[in-house]
Amino acid sequence: MKDLQLVLAEPCLEQWNDMKQTDDGRYCDRCEKTILDLTDKSDAELLRFFKNKQENVCGRLLSTQLNRKLVQPSSDLRWHWLMPLAMGAAIITPAQAQNLKPLIVNADKMAASAPVSVDSVAKTSVVRDTLNGMVVDNFTGKPLTGVKVRQKHFENVLAITDSTGRFEIGTTNKDIAAPFIFELDGYSAVETSLNDNIIVKLTTVITIRLGGVSTVALDKKPLLVVYAGKDSCTIDVSRMKEIPPEWIEKLEVLKDAKAAVAVYGSKAAYGVIIIEIKEAHAKKFDFSQKN
Template sequence: MKFKLNIPEPCHEDWQQMSPTQKGKFCASCQKEVIDFTKLSATEIARKTKNAKQLCGRFTSTQLEQDYVSTSQSSLSRLGIALGLGSIITVAQPGLAQEKRPTQESVLNLNSENEEEEKIDVVEALNNKMPICGFDEVIIITGNVTEETGLPLPGVNIIQQNTSNGTQTDFDGNFSIEISEEDFENEVFLQFSYVGFETVQVKINSEEKNQTLKLELSPGEALEGEVVIIRTNIFQRFLNLFRSNENKRY
Protein backbone atom coordinates (compact mmCIF):
# COMPACT_ATOMS: atom_id res chain seq x y z
CA MET A 1 0.00 0.00 0.00
CA LYS A 2 1.29 3.45 -0.92
CA PHE A 3 1.20 6.41 1.42
CA LYS A 4 2.57 9.93 1.77
CA LEU A 5 3.72 11.99 4.73
CA ASN A 6 2.52 15.50 5.48
CA ILE A 7 3.18 18.12 8.16
CA PRO A 8 0.08 20.38 8.12
CA GLU A 9 1.36 22.71 10.86
CA PRO A 10 5.17 22.92 10.83
CA CYS A 11 6.94 23.69 14.09
CA HIS A 12 8.75 27.05 14.11
CA GLU A 13 11.13 26.23 16.94
CA ASP A 14 14.87 26.39 16.18
CA TRP A 15 16.13 22.86 15.55
CA GLN A 16 19.67 23.80 16.60
CA GLN A 17 18.44 25.00 20.00
CA MET A 18 16.59 21.78 20.87
CA SER A 19 18.06 19.29 23.31
CA PRO A 20 19.59 16.18 21.61
CA THR A 21 17.97 12.78 22.17
CA GLN A 22 18.78 9.27 20.94
CA LYS A 23 16.43 9.51 17.93
CA GLY A 24 16.46 13.25 17.30
CA LYS A 25 15.81 16.20 19.58
CA PHE A 26 13.38 17.28 22.30
CA CYS A 27 11.12 20.27 21.70
CA ALA A 28 10.55 22.20 24.94
CA SER A 29 7.65 24.11 23.38
CA CYS A 30 5.42 21.09 22.64
CA GLN A 31 7.12 18.75 25.14
CA LYS A 32 7.64 16.05 22.51
CA GLU A 33 10.57 14.20 21.00
CA VAL A 34 11.12 15.14 17.35
CA ILE A 35 12.58 12.17 15.46
CA ASP A 36 15.10 13.10 12.78
CA PHE A 37 14.24 11.27 9.52
CA THR A 38 16.35 13.46 7.21
CA LYS A 39 19.22 10.96 6.95
CA LEU A 40 17.11 7.81 6.57
CA SER A 41 16.34 6.01 3.33
CA ALA A 42 12.81 5.67 1.92
CA THR A 43 12.65 2.04 3.06
CA GLU A 44 13.61 2.93 6.63
CA ILE A 45 11.10 5.79 6.73
CA ALA A 46 8.30 3.54 5.45
CA ARG A 47 9.11 0.90 8.09
CA LYS A 48 9.22 3.39 10.98
CA THR A 49 6.13 5.43 10.06
CA LYS A 50 3.60 2.98 8.58
CA ASN A 51 1.98 2.17 11.96
CA ALA A 52 3.01 5.30 13.86
CA LYS A 53 0.49 7.41 15.75
CA GLN A 54 1.02 10.98 16.96
CA LEU A 55 4.50 11.02 15.49
CA CYS A 56 6.55 14.19 15.58
CA GLY A 57 9.35 14.19 13.01
CA ARG A 58 11.79 16.19 10.93
CA PHE A 59 11.79 15.62 7.15
CA THR A 60 13.28 17.25 4.09
CA SER A 61 10.92 18.72 1.50
CA THR A 62 11.91 15.95 -0.93
CA GLN A 63 10.98 13.25 1.58
CA LEU A 64 7.54 14.80 2.07
CA GLU A 65 6.88 14.85 -1.68
CA GLN A 66 7.65 11.19 -2.47
CA ASP A 67 5.49 8.07 -2.18
CA TYR A 68 6.25 5.31 0.33
CA VAL A 69 5.27 1.66 0.09
CA SER A 70 4.39 -0.51 3.08
CA THR A 71 4.37 -4.28 2.63
CA SER A 72 2.01 -6.11 4.97
CA GLN A 73 3.09 -9.23 6.84
CA SER A 74 0.33 -11.27 5.19
CA SER A 75 1.62 -10.36 1.75
CA LEU A 76 5.10 -11.47 2.72
CA SER A 77 3.72 -14.74 4.10
CA ARG A 78 1.84 -15.46 0.88
CA LEU A 79 4.96 -14.68 -1.12
CA GLY A 80 7.00 -17.06 1.05
CA ILE A 81 4.46 -19.88 0.57
CA ALA A 82 4.43 -19.35 -3.19
CA LEU A 83 8.22 -19.44 -3.37
CA GLY A 84 8.28 -22.58 -1.21
CA LEU A 85 5.81 -24.40 -3.47
CA GLY A 86 7.78 -23.34 -6.52
CA SER A 87 10.96 -24.77 -5.02
CA ILE A 88 9.25 -28.10 -4.23
CA ILE A 89 7.92 -28.41 -7.78
CA THR A 90 11.33 -27.64 -9.22
CA VAL A 91 13.05 -30.28 -7.07
CA ALA A 92 10.36 -32.88 -7.86
CA GLN A 93 10.86 -32.62 -11.60
CA PRO A 94 13.05 -35.37 -13.08
CA GLY A 95 16.50 -34.25 -14.05
CA LEU A 96 17.15 -33.90 -17.71
CA ALA A 97 20.11 -35.79 -19.02
CA GLN A 98 22.64 -33.49 -20.50
CA GLU A 99 25.14 -34.66 -23.02
CA LYS A 100 28.63 -33.60 -22.19
CA ARG A 101 30.32 -32.02 -25.10
CA PRO A 102 34.04 -32.21 -25.49
CA THR A 103 35.78 -28.95 -24.69
CA GLN A 104 37.97 -27.65 -27.43
CA GLU A 105 40.87 -25.51 -26.41
CA SER A 106 42.37 -23.08 -28.82
CA VAL A 107 45.45 -20.99 -28.34
CA LEU A 108 46.15 -17.91 -30.38
CA ASN A 109 49.79 -17.12 -30.73
CA LEU A 110 50.23 -13.45 -31.35
CA ASN A 111 54.00 -13.55 -31.38
CA SER A 112 55.82 -14.54 -34.50
CA GLU A 113 58.58 -17.13 -34.13
CA ASN A 114 61.03 -14.68 -35.67
CA GLU A 115 60.04 -11.79 -33.37
CA GLU A 116 61.20 -11.28 -29.84
CA GLU A 117 58.54 -10.51 -27.24
CA GLU A 118 58.69 -6.86 -26.31
CA LYS A 119 58.44 -6.20 -22.60
CA ILE A 120 57.58 -2.86 -21.03
CA ASP A 121 58.14 -1.94 -17.41
CA VAL A 122 54.76 -0.43 -16.56
CA VAL A 123 55.95 1.29 -13.37
CA GLU A 124 58.91 2.88 -15.16
CA ALA A 125 56.67 3.92 -18.05
CA LEU A 126 54.18 5.60 -15.74
CA ASN A 127 56.90 7.43 -13.85
CA ASN A 128 58.35 8.69 -17.15
CA LYS A 129 54.84 9.45 -18.48
CA MET A 130 55.37 7.16 -21.45
CA PRO A 131 52.20 6.46 -23.47
CA ILE A 132 51.14 2.83 -23.12
CA CYS A 133 48.36 1.20 -25.08
CA GLY A 134 45.44 0.52 -22.74
CA PHE A 135 46.59 2.99 -20.07
CA ASP A 136 44.99 6.44 -20.11
CA GLU A 137 46.45 9.39 -18.26
CA VAL A 138 44.27 10.09 -15.24
CA ILE A 139 43.96 12.75 -12.58
CA ILE A 140 43.35 11.38 -9.10
CA ILE A 141 41.02 13.39 -6.90
CA THR A 142 41.05 12.56 -3.18
CA GLY A 143 39.30 14.30 -0.33
CA ASN A 144 37.16 14.28 2.77
CA VAL A 145 33.49 15.15 3.26
CA THR A 146 32.06 16.28 6.60
CA GLU A 147 28.98 18.01 7.92
CA GLU A 148 29.06 21.50 9.39
CA THR A 149 29.96 20.23 12.86
CA GLY A 150 33.05 18.47 11.48
CA LEU A 151 31.70 14.93 11.76
CA PRO A 152 32.59 12.73 8.75
CA LEU A 153 29.82 11.68 6.36
CA PRO A 154 30.10 8.04 5.23
CA GLY A 155 28.26 6.92 2.09
CA VAL A 156 28.20 10.26 0.29
CA ASN A 157 27.55 9.66 -3.43
CA ILE A 158 30.18 11.28 -5.65
CA ILE A 159 29.45 11.30 -9.39
CA GLN A 160 31.39 12.83 -12.26
CA GLN A 161 28.71 14.87 -13.98
CA ASN A 162 27.32 13.45 -17.25
CA THR A 163 29.20 10.16 -16.77
CA SER A 164 28.82 6.88 -14.90
CA ASN A 165 32.13 7.43 -13.10
CA GLY A 166 31.48 7.59 -9.38
CA THR A 167 32.39 6.49 -5.89
CA GLN A 168 31.34 6.86 -2.24
CA THR A 169 32.99 8.14 0.90
CA ASP A 170 34.20 5.56 3.43
CA PHE A 171 33.40 5.44 7.15
CA ASP A 172 35.75 8.38 7.82
CA GLY A 173 34.35 10.49 4.98
CA ASN A 174 37.37 9.92 2.72
CA PHE A 175 37.13 9.25 -1.01
CA SER A 176 39.26 8.81 -4.12
CA ILE A 177 38.19 9.04 -7.75
CA GLU A 178 40.10 8.90 -11.05
CA ILE A 179 39.21 11.15 -13.97
CA SER A 180 40.61 10.68 -17.46
CA GLU A 181 42.60 13.61 -18.87
CA GLU A 182 40.52 13.35 -22.05
CA ASP A 183 37.47 14.44 -20.06
CA PHE A 184 39.13 17.78 -19.34
CA GLU A 185 38.65 18.85 -22.94
CA ASN A 186 35.37 20.09 -21.43
CA GLU A 187 34.61 21.35 -17.96
CA VAL A 188 34.56 18.62 -15.30
CA PHE A 189 32.30 18.75 -12.25
CA LEU A 190 31.93 16.38 -9.31
CA GLN A 191 28.49 16.14 -7.72
CA PHE A 192 28.25 15.35 -4.00
CA SER A 193 24.86 14.15 -2.73
CA TYR A 194 23.71 12.75 0.59
CA VAL A 195 20.25 12.17 2.07
CA GLY A 196 19.17 15.12 4.18
CA PHE A 197 21.89 17.45 2.86
CA GLU A 198 22.10 19.90 0.00
CA THR A 199 23.63 18.59 -3.23
CA VAL A 200 26.90 20.33 -4.11
CA GLN A 201 28.78 20.56 -7.41
CA VAL A 202 32.52 21.24 -7.48
CA LYS A 203 34.50 22.21 -10.58
CA ILE A 204 37.74 20.26 -10.94
CA ASN A 205 40.92 22.02 -12.05
CA SER A 206 42.86 20.08 -14.71
CA GLU A 207 46.18 21.85 -14.08
CA GLU A 208 46.99 19.84 -10.95
CA LYS A 209 47.67 16.13 -11.33
CA ASN A 210 46.65 15.16 -7.80
CA GLN A 211 44.13 17.21 -5.92
CA THR A 212 42.74 17.02 -2.40
CA LEU A 213 39.31 18.40 -1.60
CA LYS A 214 37.80 19.20 1.77
CA LEU A 215 34.07 19.69 1.60
CA GLU A 216 31.37 20.52 4.14
CA LEU A 217 27.77 19.64 3.30
CA SER A 218 24.99 21.77 4.73
CA PRO A 219 21.68 20.24 5.88
CA GLY A 220 18.89 20.67 3.37
CA GLU A 221 15.71 22.57 4.07
CA ALA A 222 13.68 20.58 6.57
CA LEU A 223 10.30 20.78 8.30
CA GLU A 224 9.50 19.66 11.83
CA GLY A 225 6.09 18.93 13.28
CA GLU A 226 3.39 16.34 13.83
CA VAL A 227 3.22 13.92 10.91
CA VAL A 228 0.01 12.97 9.14
CA ILE A 229 0.03 9.78 7.08
CA ILE A 230 -2.02 10.00 3.87
CA ARG A 231 -2.83 6.47 2.68
CA THR A 232 -3.84 5.65 -0.87
CA ASN A 233 -6.77 3.23 -1.08
CA ILE A 234 -6.30 1.08 -4.19
CA PHE A 235 -10.04 0.30 -4.40
CA GLN A 236 -10.85 4.01 -4.28
CA ARG A 237 -8.37 4.59 -7.10
CA PHE A 238 -10.10 1.97 -9.28
CA LEU A 239 -13.48 3.51 -8.42
CA ASN A 240 -12.27 6.98 -9.43
CA LEU A 241 -10.87 5.56 -12.66
CA PHE A 242 -14.18 3.84 -13.40
CA ARG A 243 -16.11 7.05 -12.73
CA SER A 244 -13.82 9.06 -14.99
CA ASN A 245 -14.34 6.55 -17.83
CA GLU A 246 -18.14 6.70 -17.30
CA ASN A 247 -18.07 10.49 -17.44
CA LYS A 248 -16.18 10.40 -20.75
CA ARG A 249 -19.00 8.40 -22.34
CA TYR A 250 -21.57 11.13 -21.73
Protein backbone atom coordinates (compact mmCIF):
# COMPACT_ATOMS: atom_id res chain seq x y z
CA MET A 1 0.00 0.00 0.00
CA LYS A 2 1.22 3.48 -0.85
CA ASP A 3 0.68 6.36 1.48
CA LEU A 4 -1.29 9.56 1.05
CA GLN A 5 -0.33 12.80 2.76
CA LEU A 6 -2.52 15.90 2.73
CA VAL A 7 -0.60 19.18 2.52
CA LEU A 8 -1.98 22.71 2.58
CA ALA A 9 -0.16 24.84 0.00
CA GLU A 10 -2.43 27.77 -0.89
CA PRO A 11 -4.88 28.76 1.88
CA CYS A 12 -8.07 30.62 0.97
CA LEU A 13 -9.24 33.74 2.81
CA GLU A 14 -12.89 32.68 2.92
CA GLN A 15 -14.35 31.72 6.32
CA TRP A 16 -16.28 28.44 6.55
CA ASN A 17 -19.14 30.00 8.54
CA ASP A 18 -19.58 32.70 5.88
CA MET A 19 -20.20 30.17 3.09
CA LYS A 20 -23.66 29.20 1.89
CA GLN A 21 -25.06 25.89 3.16
CA THR A 22 -25.73 23.29 0.44
CA ASP A 23 -26.85 19.66 0.41
CA ASP A 24 -23.26 18.49 -0.15
CA GLY A 25 -21.41 20.98 2.06
CA ARG A 26 -20.96 24.74 1.63
CA TYR A 27 -20.57 26.93 -1.45
CA CYS A 28 -17.57 29.31 -1.68
CA ASP A 29 -18.32 32.43 -3.73
CA ARG A 30 -14.60 33.24 -4.05
CA CYS A 31 -13.68 29.82 -5.49
CA GLU A 32 -17.09 29.23 -7.09
CA LYS A 33 -17.00 25.66 -5.81
CA THR A 34 -18.80 23.47 -3.30
CA ILE A 35 -16.61 22.66 -0.27
CA LEU A 36 -17.07 19.17 1.19
CA ASP A 37 -16.82 18.68 4.96
CA LEU A 38 -14.33 15.81 5.50
CA THR A 39 -13.59 16.49 9.16
CA ASP A 40 -15.43 13.39 10.37
CA LYS A 41 -13.63 11.01 8.00
CA SER A 42 -11.18 8.37 9.24
CA ASP A 43 -7.87 7.77 7.47
CA ALA A 44 -9.29 4.78 5.61
CA GLU A 45 -12.33 6.79 4.49
CA LEU A 46 -10.13 9.63 3.23
CA LEU A 47 -7.98 7.17 1.28
CA ARG A 48 -11.05 5.65 -0.36
CA PHE A 49 -12.50 9.11 -1.06
CA PHE A 50 -9.44 10.44 -2.89
CA LYS A 51 -8.81 7.13 -4.67
CA ASN A 52 -11.99 7.64 -6.66
CA LYS A 53 -11.47 11.34 -7.41
CA GLN A 54 -9.78 12.28 -10.67
CA GLU A 55 -10.84 15.95 -10.69
CA ASN A 56 -10.03 18.76 -8.25
CA VAL A 57 -12.01 18.58 -5.02
CA CYS A 58 -12.25 21.26 -2.36
CA GLY A 59 -12.71 19.89 1.13
CA ARG A 60 -12.73 21.04 4.73
CA LEU A 61 -10.21 19.19 6.91
CA LEU A 62 -8.89 19.35 10.44
CA SER A 63 -5.29 20.44 10.89
CA THR A 64 -4.62 17.05 12.49
CA GLN A 65 -5.50 15.40 9.18
CA LEU A 66 -2.68 17.32 7.46
CA ASN A 67 1.09 16.85 7.23
CA ARG A 68 1.13 13.14 8.07
CA LYS A 69 0.60 9.82 6.33
CA LEU A 70 -2.94 8.52 6.14
CA VAL A 71 -2.97 4.80 6.85
CA GLN A 72 -5.34 1.83 6.60
CA PRO A 73 -5.12 -1.97 7.05
CA SER A 74 -2.59 -3.50 4.65
CA SER A 75 -5.27 -5.95 3.49
CA ASP A 76 -7.21 -3.04 1.98
CA LEU A 77 -6.49 -1.15 -1.22
CA ARG A 78 -3.13 -2.04 -2.78
CA TRP A 79 -2.34 1.27 -4.39
CA HIS A 80 0.29 1.80 -7.06
CA TRP A 81 -0.12 5.54 -6.97
CA LEU A 82 -0.65 8.36 -4.58
CA MET A 83 -2.54 11.62 -4.67
CA PRO A 84 -0.59 14.75 -4.03
CA LEU A 85 -2.73 17.72 -3.11
CA ALA A 86 -2.58 21.24 -4.38
CA MET A 87 -4.37 22.90 -1.50
CA GLY A 88 -6.27 25.84 -2.73
CA ALA A 89 -8.79 27.05 -0.22
CA ALA A 90 -8.14 26.96 3.42
CA ILE A 91 -9.72 28.57 6.37
CA ILE A 92 -7.04 30.18 8.35
CA THR A 93 -6.73 30.05 11.96
CA PRO A 94 -4.61 29.73 15.01
CA ALA A 95 -5.59 27.18 17.50
CA GLN A 96 -4.62 27.37 21.04
CA ALA A 97 -6.13 26.07 24.10
CA GLN A 98 -8.19 23.20 22.85
CA ASN A 99 -8.63 22.75 19.18
CA LEU A 100 -7.48 23.47 15.64
CA LYS A 101 -9.98 24.40 13.03
CA PRO A 102 -10.95 22.63 9.84
CA LEU A 103 -9.21 23.77 6.71
CA ILE A 104 -10.39 23.90 3.16
CA VAL A 105 -8.12 22.10 0.75
CA ASN A 106 -8.10 21.37 -2.94
CA ALA A 107 -7.11 17.89 -4.05
CA ASP A 108 -5.30 17.73 -7.35
CA LYS A 109 -3.34 15.11 -9.31
CA MET A 110 -1.53 11.95 -8.23
CA ALA A 111 2.11 11.21 -7.46
CA ALA A 112 3.93 8.04 -6.48
CA SER A 113 5.71 7.34 -3.21
CA ALA A 114 7.49 4.41 -1.59
CA PRO A 115 5.28 1.50 -0.42
CA VAL A 116 4.52 1.36 3.28
CA SER A 117 3.28 -1.63 5.25
CA VAL A 118 0.71 -0.71 7.89
CA ASP A 119 -1.11 -3.25 10.02
CA SER A 120 -3.59 -1.03 11.80
CA VAL A 121 -5.73 1.98 11.05
CA ALA A 122 -4.65 5.21 12.72
CA LYS A 123 -7.13 6.39 15.32
CA THR A 124 -8.51 9.89 14.93
CA SER A 125 -9.88 12.15 17.63
CA VAL A 126 -13.59 12.92 17.57
CA VAL A 127 -13.38 15.96 19.82
CA ARG A 128 -13.58 18.95 17.48
CA ASP A 129 -14.15 22.65 17.79
CA THR A 130 -13.70 25.84 15.81
CA LEU A 131 -11.67 28.65 17.33
CA ASN A 132 -11.94 32.24 16.16
CA GLY A 133 -9.54 35.09 16.75
CA MET A 134 -8.25 38.43 15.55
CA VAL A 135 -4.81 39.93 14.87
CA VAL A 136 -4.21 43.65 15.36
CA ASP A 137 -1.37 46.16 15.29
CA ASN A 138 -0.03 46.54 18.84
CA PHE A 139 0.30 50.34 18.55
CA THR A 140 -2.76 51.37 16.54
CA GLY A 141 -5.17 48.55 17.29
CA LYS A 142 -6.01 48.28 13.59
CA PRO A 143 -6.78 44.79 12.21
CA LEU A 144 -3.99 43.18 10.18
CA THR A 145 -4.75 41.41 6.90
CA GLY A 146 -2.70 38.51 5.53
CA VAL A 147 -1.16 37.35 8.80
CA LYS A 148 -0.05 33.73 8.38
CA VAL A 149 -0.78 31.27 11.15
CA ARG A 150 1.06 27.98 11.48
CA GLN A 151 1.74 25.44 14.18
CA LYS A 152 5.22 25.58 15.65
CA HIS A 153 7.69 23.14 14.01
CA PHE A 154 5.50 22.94 10.89
CA GLU A 155 6.00 25.01 7.74
CA ASN A 156 2.49 24.74 6.29
CA VAL A 157 0.19 27.71 6.80
CA LEU A 158 -3.04 26.76 8.60
CA ALA A 159 -4.78 30.11 8.42
CA ILE A 160 -4.51 33.65 7.05
CA THR A 161 -6.34 36.63 8.51
CA ASP A 162 -9.00 38.24 6.33
CA SER A 163 -9.63 41.94 5.63
CA THR A 164 -10.99 42.40 9.17
CA GLY A 165 -7.97 40.76 10.78
CA ARG A 166 -9.99 37.68 11.73
CA PHE A 167 -9.16 34.00 11.37
CA GLU A 168 -10.64 30.68 12.41
CA ILE A 169 -9.22 27.20 12.82
CA GLY A 170 -10.61 23.75 13.48
CA THR A 171 -8.85 21.59 16.01
CA THR A 172 -9.00 18.42 18.04
CA ASN A 173 -8.24 17.91 21.72
CA LYS A 174 -4.86 16.47 20.70
CA ASP A 175 -3.60 19.97 19.85
CA ILE A 176 -4.82 21.79 22.96
CA ALA A 177 -1.38 22.88 24.18
CA ALA A 178 0.30 23.32 20.80
CA PRO A 179 2.02 26.71 20.28
CA PHE A 180 1.23 28.65 17.12
CA ILE A 181 3.24 31.23 15.19
CA PHE A 182 1.76 34.46 13.75
CA GLU A 183 3.83 36.07 10.98
CA LEU A 184 3.49 39.16 8.79
CA ASP A 185 6.17 41.04 6.85
CA GLY A 186 7.23 44.17 8.71
CA TYR A 187 6.16 42.79 12.09
CA SER A 188 7.88 40.71 14.74
CA ALA A 189 6.54 37.13 14.80
CA VAL A 190 4.47 36.12 17.83
CA GLU A 191 4.34 32.64 19.36
CA THR A 192 1.35 31.82 21.54
CA SER A 193 -1.17 29.16 22.42
CA LEU A 194 -4.78 29.81 21.44
CA ASN A 195 -8.25 30.13 22.87
CA ASP A 196 -11.53 31.18 21.34
CA ASN A 197 -11.88 34.89 20.52
CA ILE A 198 -8.20 35.51 21.24
CA ILE A 199 -6.73 38.86 20.14
CA VAL A 200 -3.10 38.60 19.01
CA LYS A 201 -1.06 41.82 18.89
CA LEU A 202 1.86 42.17 16.48
CA THR A 203 4.49 44.87 16.90
CA THR A 204 6.08 46.55 13.91
CA VAL A 205 9.80 46.23 13.32
CA ILE A 206 10.51 49.95 13.56
CA THR A 207 13.28 51.49 11.48
CA ILE A 208 14.11 55.14 12.09
CA ARG A 209 16.04 57.33 9.66
CA LEU A 210 17.93 60.03 11.50
CA GLY A 211 18.78 63.23 9.68
CA GLY A 212 18.38 61.42 6.37
CA VAL A 213 21.75 59.74 6.87
CA SER A 214 21.74 56.58 8.96
CA THR A 215 19.13 53.93 9.71
CA VAL A 216 18.69 52.74 13.26
CA ALA A 217 16.63 49.67 14.22
CA LEU A 218 14.84 49.08 17.52
CA ASP A 219 17.84 47.27 19.00
CA LYS A 220 19.51 50.72 19.11
CA LYS A 221 16.89 51.69 21.68
CA PRO A 222 15.21 54.91 20.57
CA LEU A 223 13.83 56.97 23.43
CA LEU A 224 10.15 56.29 24.17
CA VAL A 225 8.19 59.28 25.50
CA VAL A 226 4.64 58.85 26.79
CA TYR A 227 2.37 61.78 27.63
CA ALA A 228 -1.22 62.72 28.34
CA GLY A 229 -2.04 66.37 28.90
CA LYS A 230 0.65 67.82 31.23
CA ASP A 231 1.84 64.41 32.43
CA SER A 232 4.76 62.75 30.66
CA CYS A 233 7.63 60.34 31.21
CA THR A 234 10.18 58.29 29.33
CA ILE A 235 9.79 54.51 29.41
CA ASP A 236 11.66 51.35 28.48
CA VAL A 237 10.28 49.38 25.54
CA SER A 238 9.26 46.61 27.99
CA ARG A 239 6.56 48.90 29.41
CA MET A 240 4.80 49.11 26.07
CA LYS A 241 2.78 46.09 27.14
CA GLU A 242 1.14 48.38 29.72
CA ILE A 243 -0.36 50.49 26.93
CA PRO A 244 -3.19 48.72 25.05
CA PRO A 245 -3.64 49.88 21.44
CA GLU A 246 -7.04 51.41 22.25
CA TRP A 247 -5.37 53.84 24.72
CA ILE A 248 -3.20 55.45 22.04
CA GLU A 249 -4.37 58.75 20.60
CA LYS A 250 -1.32 59.42 18.45
CA LEU A 251 2.16 58.01 17.77
CA GLU A 252 4.93 60.14 16.27
CA VAL A 253 8.56 59.56 15.34
CA LEU A 254 11.02 62.43 15.77
CA LYS A 255 13.34 62.00 12.79
CA ASP A 256 15.71 64.93 13.23
CA ALA A 257 18.62 63.65 15.34
CA LYS A 258 19.88 67.09 16.32
CA ALA A 259 16.43 68.27 17.35
CA ALA A 260 15.82 65.08 19.33
CA VAL A 261 19.07 65.45 21.30
CA ALA A 262 18.44 69.18 21.84
CA VAL A 263 15.08 68.47 23.46
CA TYR A 264 15.63 65.14 25.22
CA GLY A 265 19.40 64.95 25.67
CA SER A 266 21.88 62.26 24.67
CA LYS A 267 19.38 59.49 25.38
CA ALA A 268 17.62 60.58 22.19
CA ALA A 269 20.68 59.97 19.99
CA TYR A 270 18.92 57.06 18.29
CA GLY A 271 15.63 58.84 17.78
CA VAL A 272 12.45 59.47 19.75
CA ILE A 273 9.07 57.77 19.57
CA ILE A 274 6.37 59.96 21.13
CA ILE A 275 3.14 58.29 22.28
CA GLU A 276 0.07 60.30 23.31
CA ILE A 277 -2.44 58.52 25.54
CA LYS A 278 -6.12 59.38 25.21
CA GLU A 279 -7.51 61.57 27.97
CA ALA A 280 -10.02 58.89 28.99
CA HIS A 281 -7.16 56.50 29.84
CA ALA A 282 -4.61 59.00 31.21
CA LYS A 283 -5.18 58.09 34.85
CA LYS A 284 -4.66 54.40 34.15
CA PHE A 285 -0.97 54.86 33.28
CA ASP A 286 1.66 55.40 35.95
CA PHE A 287 3.71 58.42 34.85
CA SER A 288 5.76 58.35 38.06
CA GLN A 289 7.77 55.31 36.87
CA LYS A 290 10.30 57.07 34.70
CA ASN A 291 13.02 55.22 32.83
